[in-house]
Amino acid sequence: MTTEFEPGHRRPDPGLSAIMSERRQLINLAYRLLGSLADAEDVVQETYARWYAMPRQQQEAVESPGAWLTTVASRICLNLLGSARARRETYVGEWIPEPLPERTELINSATVDPADRITLDESINMAFLVVLESMTPAERVAFILHDVFRYPFADVAEIVGRTPAACRQLASSARRRIRAAQAPATPTAQQADVVRDFKQAWEARDIDALIGLLDPNATAVADGGGFANALLHPLEGGEEIARRLLGFASNRPELTLLERTVNGQPGVVAQEDGVIVAVTAFDVAGGRIKHIWSVLNPEKLRPWTTN
Template sequence: MSTTASGSGDGRFDPSLSAIMGERRQLTNLAYRLLGSLADAEDVVQETYARWYAMSPQQQEAIESPGGWLTTVASRICLDLLGSARARRESYVGAWIPEPLPDRMEWVAGMSDGITADPVDRVTLDESVSMAFLVVLEAMTPAERVAFVLHDVFRYSFAEVAEMVGRSPEACRQLASSARRRIRASQTPAPQAGRQAGVVRDFKQAWEAKDIDALVGLLDPGATMIADGGGLVRTVLRPIQGGDQIARYLVEMAGWAPGLTILERTVNGQPGLVAQHDGVTVTVAAFDVAGDRITNIWAVRNPEKLRPWTADPSISAGERSTT
């Protein structure tokens, strides 16, 4: 976006520009948590700024809190997108998983397709972007999700949330309360970070060794694995239930791509794994761990969701499949 949009027309710097653009990271963080997609979040931020700069200088000056205005507009755009996203995902090939994010130190610079690697735009990695948390958000209604994220994550008052989403404060309070119940119902006691990393590391070693017994020992008997290929790469289209079935599938998957390299990485702020083939990231796996066992695996293979993980998002022809 051109930084001359808020200029006076004579080339002089507009001191309000810095404050307005300073809201960009907050807006990106909000939109990603609401939509589960970095690409969609970036689109929302761009559209929000486009609406700001479409106003006359007089209209801009009349807004008491530009940051609040930007947040309100972004929230309303996200609310509209969440409604349409449900319809789009009904036609999505296989399961839809939120877009995984790398640790800020591992973010690949020079990404294309409109996704910026500017440090000020990076999403803050905390418990509110863990894959387990985002998956629960996906199960909420759009109104629940927006009310909960704005109030419980970003600490806006219910009066402010009501103004942003066009509902009464009491209605927003009830929506957030309903969302909180969903979160509590899905939560399991989280292991210490070091212990979770150890479980994931042991899983990596068992996967590399194609040791089905070791994999089964690390998986909860009722574990679930969900894969997202978007119809662009070979993967299962339905969740795999049970530790034994998951272990056998993972060993079979390793056989599809000889020479697969598995790396320990931070995925959405939690210990995870990245699989690379010929130096290109082909799978990013996030885990939910309870005690010493893995209860959930989310494997993202859709290359359109892996752009932050590799400078070359292309994949080999042999990887492409609609099955």
Template sequence: MDQDLSVITSERRRLTNVAYRLLGSLADAEDVVQETYARWYAMPPHQRAAVLSPGGWLTTVASRICLNQLTSARARRERYVGEWLPEPLPEHREGPDGVAADPADRITLDESVNMAFLVVLETMTPAERVAFVLHDVFQYPFGEVATIVGRSAAACRQLASSARRRIRAAQALATPVGVQAGIVREFKRAWEAKDVKSLMDLLDPDATVIADGGGLVAALLEPLTGSEWIDRTRVHGDRVTAGLTLLESTVNGLPGLVARQDGVTDTVMAFRIAKGRITHIWAVRNPEKLRAWQV
């Protein structure tokens, strides 16, 4: 097999996984992978042949592109309308030939892509995020991480340690997936029945609701407490829920809900559950982030 073709087939999935975790956007991750391969093929054949580890070269280039994007993203996020949330991923789908039917299906759905994890990654500096993801998630040695971040291995070790503390502080006590699914199912039932008492019982007293519409659709412009969100929903009542169908689904590897209107995905909800109650609801409504969810 031609080496170039072998590189593409064996590395694309891993590069997409790295870029999605670094950027929190499937669309941006795909663009990064395309740009990485464009740079690979822009090299003369003799230079490509001289690369001892094509996979390592591709990862280094993709990570540097992501680092640059993360640095510029801070300015873009300041101009973003409302809250910015990572792009949610659906459960895997495969085509008839067993090949991933959608770019989202190239993402490995483990704990490093659940919404709570990605939201914490968003609080990190670009260098922290790159050092932590490459070392702790993908097991790259700090020496290699240093060449990507442009700092010493010792500095990268400190960056990853700082990021690790953030993750640890925000992590919920492990809740079995089956228990989470049951709580999400009860939330769906209470929402459909407009059972306010049951909804309040399911929410932690300090629960937070965050929605992302990107200025393209109506959404919360700032986080609300669970009770504030329920009160607002009650006030607007049928106008908010008219024609919506709630479906249980896997969102970034964990139980979540999908709201559809006339067969079109309107909202994807991810949950953080701790000690048997919902502590966070992340509702993504920005249609540009829901393309992988349209049937």
């Protein structure tokens, strides 16, 4: 898997403009490593703080500031991934990566710094990010740096603190996880049709239509983070999911569903009194929905809501 990103192994002037030009690359890298835009922003801020804490003489001695920033940001992410496992053991309910809107759908998008925008590609769709969550921190960092950002294993080894051969094995293990979890790709237009049919069936309270759209072995996960009365455990089975969805709809009659792009793929958002209260991503295969991920945690809905 590749994206438009290239390793930062050029030799820019270490002045402010050259250093800040790396910001978008760092935000994109940190989000993919952590699955959280808020955490990614914190990592980038800490990375720049470390750069500017160095004396000017040390800054000028850095051969490639872009590579230095990437190395530091990646190491911070690696440490955070290790501690995140412990934090998520105490998280209320299931944890889902933070959903991202399409750039054109960002609230107040005119005031959003382009350097803070995430490039939407297959490496940030929800299904992909969920698989990344199953990896060890070292696997995730090695895979993202090499397969997504195209860093050579020699550079990855320096960041991860292992040999290039070990990093090659880590990335290979990560690829096997991806292949085992991924279904054949469904064209975006077909995904959009299925999501639209789902929305219409939900609005019509048509349980038979919902069951027909859901894979018999479908799963549904909702992340409320303790802020919302969400599912504490995943739901399994198309019929059970359909019944729970309609039960939820009957308890929230003012809820409105809107079709939106979620992490680069067709999804829906739920509005109540004009406020987005949930963002849902889907995994569609064979014309049916295999997985549903709904984020209700308001802390993770920040990019979707007004201040």
